[in-house]
Amino acid sequence: MRAFRLIDQERAHHAVCVLCSVLKVTRQGYYAWKRRSPCARQLRDDELKAEILALYERSRDTYGAPRITARLRIDRGIRIGQKRAARLMRELGIQGTGRGSKGVRTTIPDRRAAAAPDHLERDFTATRPDEKWVADITYVPTHEGWLFLAGVSDCYSRKLIGSSMRDTLQVQLVADAIAMAVAHRQPPPGVIHHSDRGAQPEFNRSSQHCRLCV
Numbered sequence: 001m002r003a004f005r006l007i008d009q010e011r012a013h014h015a016v017c018v019l020c021s022v023l024k025v026t027r028q029g030y031y032a033w034k035r036r037s038p039c040a041r042q043l044r045d046d047e048l049k050a051e052i053l054a055l056y057e058r059s060r061d062t063y064g065a066p067r068i069t070a071r072l073r074i075d076r077g078i079r080i081g082q083k084r085a086a087r088l089m090r091e092l093g094i095q096g097t098g099r100g101s102k103g104v105r106t107t108i109p110d111r112r113a114a115a116a117p118d119h120l121e122r123d124f125t126a127t128r129p130d131e132k133w134v135a136d137i138t139y140v141p142t143h144e145g146w147l148f149l150a151g152v153s154d155c156y157s158r159k160l161i162g163s164s165m166r167d168t169l170q171v172q173l174v175a176d177a178i179a180m181a182v183a184h185r186q187p188p189p190g191v192i193h194h195s196d197r198g199a200q201p202e203f204n205r206s207s208q209h210c211r212l213c214v
Helices: 002-012 016-023 029-035 040-058 065-076 084-090 171-185
Strands: 134-141 145-154 160-166 191-194 211-212
Touching: 002 016, 002 029, 016 029, 016 065, 040 065, 065 084, 065 171, 145 171, 160 171
Parallel strands: 134 191
Antiparallel strands: 134 145, 145 160, 191 211
């Protein structure tokens, strides 16, 4: 019974009589339940919890129920339903992180700002280093919230030449990434820097489809 399992989990923090009263069950019923041998399903749940916890720790605390279910089947040949995996994870007090529908938008157009001219014209090829740079913002889920990462790469080498990470999606995130790229590469005047039309890259119209003068 769920009420008895909850009492068993919380008895270290609250008196059994109080828990029984709140959950509207008797102490005699709880202690009778404690004396019974665990059923086959409960024993199987305990085994699955050990497998789930091992996978969760291996994923560095990132796997949710869908990934746990898939890895159990692929790695261990264990087939369980996703709902059961989710229930066992709740009982273990663990949850995954991911980019689901509750993620974060990084490209938020600024409707008040005029669009900068597109010097790149969708041509991402380059004949020499520091001819064309491209930039974008992404986000990384952590247990303490979202971290935002801005990056600048060279179209010629396809290598990352500047980056910045912050816990807020603000203009300085982009400015720091560009500053790192400029300090690292010391490009000639006229390098084209291309980004999306988000409000952050438009901080001074020097980072959206524009030519940097350095």
